[in-house]
Amino acid sequence: MPASRGVSREDCEAFARDGAVCIRALLSPAELARLAAGIERNLKAPGPNARVASRDDDPGFFFQDFCNWQRIPEYRELIFESAAADVARQLMGSRVVRLYHDHLLVKEPRTRQRTPWHQDQPYYNIDGRMSASLWLPVDPVPRASSLEFVAGSHRGPWLMPRAFLDNEARWFPEGSLADLPDVEQNRAAYPIIGWEIEPGDAVFFHMLALHAAAGVAGGGRRRVLSVRFVGDDVRHRPRPWRTSPHFPGLAEELPAGAPLDHPYFPVVWPAPRGNAQG
Numbered sequence: 001m002p003a004s005r006g007v008s009r010e011d012c013e014a015f016a017r018d019g020a021v022c023i024r025a026l027l028s029p030a031e032l033a034r035l036a037a038g039i040e041r042n043l044k045a046p047g048p049n050a051r052v053a054s055r056d057d058d059p060g061f062f063f064q065d066f067c068n069w070q071r072i073p074e075y076r077e078l079i080f081e082s083a084a085a086d087v088a089r090q091l092m093g094s095r096v097v098r099l100y101h102d103h104l105l106v107k108e109p110r111t112r113q114r115t116p117w118h119q120d121q122p123y124y125n126i127d128g129r130m131s132a133s134l135w136l137p138v139d140p141v142p143r144a145s146s147l148e149f150v151a152g153s154h155r156g157p158w159l160m161p162r163a164f165l166d167n168e169a170r171w172f173p174e175g176s177l178a179d180l181p182d183v184e185q186n187r188a189a190y191p192i193i194g195w196e197i198e199p200g201d202a203v204f205f206h207m208l209a210l211h212a213a214a215g216v217a218g219g220g221r222r223r224v225l226s227v228r229f230v231g232d233d234v235r236h237r238p239r240p241w242r243t244s245p246h247f248p249g250l251a252e253e254l255p256a257g258a259p260l261d262h263p264y265f266p267v268v269w270p271a272p273r274g275n276a277q278g
Contacts, residue, residue, distance in 0.1 A: 001271040005083030007090040015091045015132075019154030019209035022195040023087055026136070026202040031082055036138040038074025039223050042104050047071070049245055053113060053164055060111025060216060065104040066245040075102055078136075079227055084202070085268040088132035091204055094231025097269035098260050100126070101245055103226040107145075107216040114214055115164070117183045119153075120228070121207035122161040123171060123244045125251075126260070130231025131207040137224045141197040145222055147205075147213045148194030150183060154206035171241055183210065229268070236260060 005026070014021040027035065047068045054062035069075045078084060079099055089097045107113070120133065135147050160177040163170055183190050195203065205211060207228065216222050236258050238251040247264050254262050266272060 002081055002085050002269055003083040004086050007087055012091060012093075015204060015206070018149065018151040018193060020149040020151070020193065020203060020205035020211070021091065022197070023202050023204060024198075025200050026083060026087065027078075027200045029200070031078070032138055032200050034074045035078055035136070035225060036223065038072045038078075039104060039106070039138060039225060041074065042068055042072055043106065054111060055113065055165065058112050060113070061106075061108040062111050062113045062215075063104070063106045063108075067101050068104065069099065069102045075225065078225065079268055080272070084134050084136075084227060085229060087202075087204065088134065088229035089231070089269045091132050092130040092229070092231040094130050096232055096267055097229050098231075098234075098265045099268050100124075100131075100228035100230045100234075100260070100265060103228070103245075105222075105224045105226060107222040109216060109219045109221060111222075112215045114184075115147075115212055117150075117180055117210055117212040118161065118164075119159055119208050119210055122158050122177065124207070125237055125239050125243045125247065126230065126234050127237045128230065128234030130233045132204050132229045132231075133207055134227040134229065135203040135205065135224060136226070137197050137201075137222060138199055139221050139223050140199060141222055142220075143194060143196040145214055145216050145220075146194045146197055147203055147211055148192050149205060150210040151191040151193050153210035154208040156208060158208070159210075171239070171243070180210070184212070230260065230265070234260060 011021050047065050049066040051064050053064050085097045158177055159180045161171045236254045238256050
């Protein structure tokens with residue numbers, strides 16, 4: 001059964017206003033240790049969606065993997081038993097919370113590769129406003145290497161999703177959405193927010209919030225599990241292209257405009273009945 005955790009009115013107001021909020025001490029030391037063990041398990045045995053997101057000449061290494069909750073028991077524990085889903089419920093103002101997907105992001109020491117400014121939702125196969133992505137490092141993250149956001153950008157519009165390394169428009173056709181502004185070269189013009197993170201702290205953000213992160217300087221690692229939660233109003237929106245991540249067979253099994261009532265997207269709040277964890 002998922003744990004409960006109260007969220008302050010100020011936190012809910014910040015999430016609604018800015019599209020992102022930092023929740024301190026979400027996980028206990030024991031929960032954090034188990035999650036770190038799960039991340040190491042994932043690194044030793046990558047899934048079929050794993051990819052390297054840094055260039056060959058990068059002195060570090062940026063690794064990503066998606067959709068591993070069914071095979072990594074420590075991820076299932078975080079998703080189904082920690083207070084994360086309850087916090088997402090309160091921030092979204094939703095009655096029901098579903099898992100959308102999990103996403104591992106690991107930047108090893110001296111990784112230069114930035115995570116460029118982008119929104120998440122345009123890469124996906126869903127519509128709706130109720131979303132809360134959890135970004136949960138198991139290592140200390142200085143402000144310079146932390147996830148940061150353009151406050152208020154979650155109100156839209158949708159902006160063109162592009163591949164991180166080659167800037168290619170592999171999803172929406174070129175010109176069909178406005179391009180992202182060059183936030184990094186004009187930082188003073190934008191209300192950029194972010195936090196220094198201690199292990200156990202978590203950032204929750206809306207899937208349309210513009211966000212980015214720098215590389216990792218020095219000898220520190222930045223191991224992060226991100227979990228995407230969705231609420232009552234989110235609906236399936238099949239795309240004629242391969243989304244990131246891809247859900248094989250979903251378009252044939254779930255009609256366009258339907259709620260995400262499918263085994264890919266289990267209910268995590270309220271507590272699922274029986275063995276809903278797959």
